[in-house]
Amino acid sequence: MSESTGAASPRDWAPHVAEARPWRQRTPQGPKADRELREIVVRRPPRITSLDFPVDRPLRVTMNNALANLAQLDQTHGRKLGALDQLLLRTESVSSSKIENIEASFADYERALHGMRANASARSMAASTQALAGVIADAGECGQVRLEAMLRAHYLLFRHHPTMHEKAGHLRTVQNWIGGSDYSPRGALFVPPPPDTVPGYLEDLFAYANRDDVPVLVQAAVMHAQFESIHPFTDGNGRIGRTLIHAVLRRRRATRYLSVPIASGLVARRDRYFDALGEYREGRARPLVGLMTHATLIASHESRRTATRLHEVTVEWEDLLGGPVPGSAEYRLARLLVSEPILTVDLAAQRTGYSGVQLKLAMERLEAAGVLTRSGRRVRERTWSAQAILDELQDLTVRIETVSRSA
Known part of the structure; x- marks a missing residue:
């Protein structure tokens, strides 16, 4: 048309x-x-x-x-x-x-x-x-x-x-x-x-x-x-x-x-x-x-395509984490990151129901597995990001713009 x-x-x-x-x-x-x-x-x-x-x-x-x-x-x-x-x-x-x-x-x-x-x-x-x-x-x-x-x-x-x-x-x-x-x-x-x-x-x-x-x-x-x-x-x-x-x-x-x-x-x-x-x-x-x-x-x-990719990312994360137990802090964090790819400790605690040592260990485990990346030197400004999700968001925009220009 x-x-x-x-x-x-x-x-x-x-x-x-x-x-x-x-x-x-x-x-x-x-x-x-x-x-x-x-x-x-x-x-x-x-x-x-x-x-x-x-x-x-x-x-x-x-x-x-x-x-x-x-x-x-x-x-x-x-x-x-x-x-x-x-x-x-x-x-x-x-x-x-x-x-x-x-x-x-x-x-x-x-x-x-x-x-x-x-x-x-x-x-x-x-x-x-x-x-x-x-x-x-x-x-x-x-x-x-x-x-x-x-x-x-x-x-x-x-x-x-x-x-x-x-x-x-x-x-x-x-x-x-x-x-x-x-x-x-x-x-x-x-x-x-x-x-x-x-x-x-x-x-x-x-x-x-x-x-x-x-x-x-x-x-x-x-x-x-x-x-x-x-x-x-x-x-x-x-x-x-x-x-x-x-x-x-x-x-x-x-x-x-x-x-x-x-x-x-x-x-x-x-x-x-x-x-x-x-x-x-x-x-x-x-x-x-x-x-x-x-x-x-x-x-x-x-x-x-993004929906498919998000499913693939969660499967990759589960493999990296060795199959986290449903309901565990690690499991809830990984699920949360799909919709909230940048987290603070307070937000993670609020959304997962975990806090203290359990949450700290879970975030460290995800960081060690390459799921999370830490940024910010000051504690109050420290965040953890799921780069795979941020990359997919950027890629979605690029794909739509590229196809639109060629249509």
């Missing part, structure tokens, strides 16, 4: 409408041209609650294949390998952050997840994971994609941010824009609708997201694109918008246990992804629907 974003392709519905609005800069900063700007042009998207996207046969076949692969992974491995969801969720958060040029190593990111010392990018990724998990859980439990869950996700993403914490969880009350100047919408690539229209647009958006008569991947792609056009927050719209993709998949029961790293496929084709969002604003949804469908198909396939 072609994902061409050619301008000659027919429109699926009305394009965003350009509307002139008066503008006056709030603070006298930046170039003179910014300070003298008196009018801007915003783009107002159509209401989508009752819109239907025409799905041709080739696209429908590909969407069905993607959903079948997703369901097979979810049912086969999601039910039996609970740790897989945690790892896929983290891979998705890392890739979604990379789209926004926020990058950190998996090791730094894992440390940030557990409240250990890490750089700002890693802490931001950890917050993104909390936001993503919350939105997905809420959609699964409530059977709805809810505004309240979206606001909560934004709060989790920015509650500790040095400059955004006061705006965490709140819709924007000012005009924002994408690209161009830092001081005004002069030369912007896209200017979203005015802030007073945001609540109405979101009401329309969530009504669409909770329909049951729309193909699920179309619904996920269109909701995401419409959200990005509304741009309801001062910052964080890209990451929050991509969490909504998974909220739709969970609400429609396309997934029940897992959240595959779709963003890994999108970050590999970042320019095409942004172009597809631009096409959506011109009334052409098909490029983004196609891109999302392919990303889902590839992420599901590669995640199944």
